[in-house]
Amino acid sequence: MTNSEKPPQGKVVQLGTAYDPTPQLATKVQPTGDPDLYRFTSEPVSGGEWSAQGTATRSPSGLVLSTLEVRAGSSALSGVTGNMLRKVPVGVILNHVRADVALLTPVEPQAPQPERAPRRGGRAALSDDLLRQVAVSYLRETAPDRPAGALQRLATEFERPKGTIRTWLTRARADGWLGPSVKGRAGAEPGPRLQAEK
Template sequence: MTKGDVVTGAERSKLTIRASLTSGDGDMVATFECEPSSSEWLATGDVSRKDQGLVISRLEVRPGPNAAGGVTGGMVQKVPVGQILRHVRAELGPDSTPPATLLDADLVQRIREGGRVSLDDELLRAVAHRYWLYTGPGQPPGAVKRLAADFNRPEETIRTWVARARREGWLGPSVKGRAGAEPGYKLRHEFEIGFR
C-alpha cells in the first residue's frame, strides 16, 4: 500500500487514506484503508469503475483499538467516501497538477484566435484532458470557467463540448451532484500509450 493523503473530517480529526491499485480484467481498480487519528474505526474496501465512474463496491468498517464498543451508525457516517474516491482517482491517472504548458497548447491557441471549430477528436481530447485535470483532487471549483478562459469561448459552449466529449468516450458519464468526471475509454487509452 502507498501512503495516502491526510484530510480533515467532520470532527476535524485527521484521516489517513492508503490505496493500492489492482491490475486485472475486472471492474475493481483499487483497494483502500482509511483510519482516523483517533483510531476509533478502520474502513477497508474496494473501488471499482462502473458506468457512472469510480464507486466504492465493497466497504467494511471495523471498530478500532480506541473504540468503546462495536460499529455504530456514527462511525459509518464518518467514512469519507468522497475523499477516498478522489484519492484513488489521483492514484489512477497521471499527476493531477496541471503542468505549466499542456501538450495541446498550440491547438488551444489556434482555437482562441480562430472562429468556429469542428468538434473533432483532437479538440475533444484536449477538452476532456483539461476538464479532467481541472476537476482533479485539490483543484479549485470552476473548471468550466477555466476552460472557457483557455479556449476563449462562452461557458455554455464549453458545457456543450464537455457533453460531447462524454458522448464520444473521452470522458466518463456524469454523476448527478458530483463535479468532475472519470476519463472515458478513449482518454484512458491515451494515458496508457502516452499523449502523442
Template sequence: MTAAKTPPGLLLPGTQVRLSLDISETANPDHFTFAARPAAKEPDRSWDIRGDVYRTEHGLKVKRIEVGTEPAGTAEVTGTLMRQIPIGTILDYVRGRVSATLAEDLPDIPAAAMAVSAGRTVMTDGFLRDVALSYLRETAPGEPQGATRRLAEAYGRPEQTIRTWIARARKEGWLGPSTRGRAGAEPGPKLRAE
C-alpha cells in the first residue's frame, strides 16, 4: 500500500467533523491513525479526537481513542460528548481511504465487465480480483450509494449476481470482511499481498 494522507481539514460527508487521516507504510502496515475535530469551533463542541485503527481478522477495528477538550473551552469529556463523536463514520472513512488507495487507478468500466460473456461466469482469480477492485472503487469515500446497482449495469447482470460475486471475492480472500448493514469493504489478504 502506498502512503496517503487526506487533505488537512477534510469535512466528512453528512457530519460537522473535520478529519485528517494518515495512512502510511510503517513497521506495521495494518496500523492507521486518525485525528478529528468539529468543523466549527463552538464552546460546547471544542473537542478533538485521535486514535488508532488496526486490521484484524474481522476487519478494521478502532483500538485506541484519545479525546480531549480545549483548556479554555467550556466542553468537558462526558458521556454526552462521547455520543456526539461519530466513531462509526470515522471508521467508515478510514476503511474507505484504505480501500481507495488500491482502486485509484482503475478505469471507469471494469475490465472484467468487458470480458464477461452471457451464461455462467467462470470465477477465476483474475475475475474475482477485478470484481473486488471494482467494488472497492464504487464504495470509496465520496461515491454515492448504489454500488451494487452500478456494478450490475457495468457487468450487465442482475444485482443478486453481483452480490454473489462480491461474496465469493470475500470468501476467496480478495475482499476483507464486511460490516453488517454497511456497503463497502477493505482489501482482502490477496490484494494486500500484491
C-alpha cells in the first residue's frame, strides 16, 4: 500500500493483518553482478527503532534471505534488544524482496512444452488456464501487504477444500506457473510461464 505522502524509495507495504494495522515498511531491492544474489534494505516508513539490510540468494527452494543485519535507529535508546528483533517482520521482508526480484528478473525464452499423452480414466486433467488462475491468485494472496491465511482465502475463492488447493499449487509449480517455495513458508515467485506473459 503506497503512502500518499512523500514515500521513500522502494515499495511501501502495510504490515500486520486487516484487524491489526501496524506501521508501514519501505523495502528497496538492488541486483548485484551475480544473477542469483540481491541486496536489500528495509525499515519502517516512519523511521524509528530499527533498520535492516542484507542479501537474498536464489536457492533450490526459491529466494531466501541469506544475510540479515539489524541496526538500532535513532529512537532506540537501548540499542539492539530482543524486543526490537521481534518487531522485524522477516517474512514480510522476504515476500517483498521476492516481489521486487520478480520485477527485476529478465524473462527468458521458454522451451516449447512437450505434448502430454491423453489421460485414461481417473480425474480430469487440470487446464493451463486453471493453473494460471491459481498461480496468479496465490501470488496476489501472499503479497507483502496481505495477512496470513492465503490458503483459506483461495479455498473460498475457488470453492474447493484446502487440500485440493494445495494439490493445484503443487501442479502449478510443476508446470512452471509458480517458482519454488521455501518449505513451511507461504509465498513464491512467478514461474517462467507467468514471467513470459509480462
